[in-house]
Amino acid sequence: MSEKNTNDSKSNDANIDYGILNDAIGYLIRRSQIKIFQEFNRHFEALEIKPAQFSALEIINRNPGLRQSALANALGVQRTNMVGMLDALQERGLIDRKLSNEDKRSHALFLTRKGQQLLGLLYDQFNQHEKQIEETIGQCNVEVFRECLSKIAHKLDSSDI
Amino acid sequence: MSEKNTNDSKSNDANIDYGILNDAIGYLIRRSQIKIFQEFNRHFEALEIKPAQFSALEIINRNPGLRQSALANALGVQRTNMVGMLDALQERGLIDRKLSNEDKRSHALFLTRKGQQLLGLLYDQFNQHEKQIEETIGQCNVEVFRECLSKIAHKLDSSDI
DNA sequence: TATTGTTATACTCTATAACTATA
DNA sequence: TATAGTTATAGAGTATAACAATA
Numbered sequence: 578m579s580e581k582n583t584n585d586s587k588s589n590d591a592n593i594d595y596g597i598l599n600d601a602i603g604y605l606i607r608r609s610q611i612k613i614f615q616e617f618n619r620h621f622e623a624l625e626i627k628p629a630q631f632s633a634l635e636i637i638n639r640n641p642g643l644r645q646s647a648l649a650n651a652l653g654v655q656r657t658n659m660v661g662m663l664d665a666l667q668e669r670g671l672i673d674r675k676l677s678n679e680d681k682r683s684h685a686l687f688l689t690r691k692g693q694q695l696l697g698l699l700y701d702q703f704n705q706h707e708k709q710i711e712e713t714i715g716q717c718n719v720e721v722f723r724e725c726l727s728k729i730a731h732k733l734d735s736s737d738i
Numbered sequence: 739m740s741e742k743n744t745n746d747s748k749s750n751d752a753n754i755d756y757g758i759l760n761d762a763i764g765y766l767i768r769r770s771q772i773k774i775f776q777e778f779n780r781h782f783e784a785l786e787i788k789p790a791q792f793s794a795l796e797i798i799n800r801n802p803g804l805r806q807s808a809l810a811n812a813l814g815v816q817r818t819n820m821v822g823m824l825d826a827l828q829e830r831g832l833i834d835r836k837l838s839n840e841d842k843r844s845h846a847l848f849l850t851r852k853g854q855q856l857l858g859l860l861y862d863q864f865n866q867h868e869k870q871i872e873e874t875i876g877q878c879n880v881e882v883f884r885e886c887l888s889k890i891a892h893k894l895d896s897s898d899i
Numbered sequence: 900t901a902t903t904g905t906t907a908t909a910c911t912c913t914a915t916a917a918c919t920a921t922a
Numbered sequence: 923t924a925t926a927g928t929t930a931t932a933g934a935g936t937a938t939a940a941c942a943a944t945a
Binding site for chain 3: 805806807817818820821841842843844845
Binding site for chain 2: 594700706
């Protein structure tokens, strides 16, 4: 890397001035999310589970029998984009789609025994993942940090547009 | 909405148990990022500027003459995906790509007068946007929150894989 | 040989419209 | 008529390979 860049103004990769972005919460939260997902994937790639899949498995586990569209709602995705992901989980034998006997349009979702076993392994990785984040931000900040995120994620739900 | 769901177990959209996800920082940060981007877009859609474009304009403003690949590095995107975005900004007359006279391979980036004027308007919206976030999380938490985000975004840069 | 900007390409994620079968 | 699941499709965002011009 040639350091003789007395060019127009700046050409180096280092010494970039991020200006207002240094303190911009929106910018910081975007970069943080990318970093945390990268780290998540390092913990879960051996088990071949992505963040959205982990969320789906946990919600199905906690709410056995819920409909697909209820799961989509809970995860904040379109029900139309839920189909492929559930297909994949079902083909791996992790979930069951049972026909509801009350409303024959809907599918009730359940974890299989294999799905429950995998979730146990996922919890171990998840705990390591969370602990690593907590070490990064410092134990004394964890509660405030979590509280702030919860407020943004939930309290802004139906915003004052 | 029929409330007579005495089905298999759960079928309603409400009363979903999020289990471990309620306290999962990775999950909370993903949901928060979606919410903040939605709110950002409400503030900036009239000016037809997206988050990544705002970041690019601010960095070009603070580092006049920097190369495209330096900007891509700063924003954490591939230089190949920078091209289309800079094309759009240039076609709107917001930036200039000047041929560097030292290294004729590279393009030096500058804001045009029109780009600088727009950035002024963007700052106004940005300040409103940030203030709204700060009101959501509470003034006393802002500093800790920003500090946590910075630690995750930067300190995890070259992680201990 | 390596790097800058570029094109072409592909893969993921997400959003919309329309179909079927049930209600 | 409205809803649940599905399919097809289109748009973003992001990743890699390869090329021409230049270093």
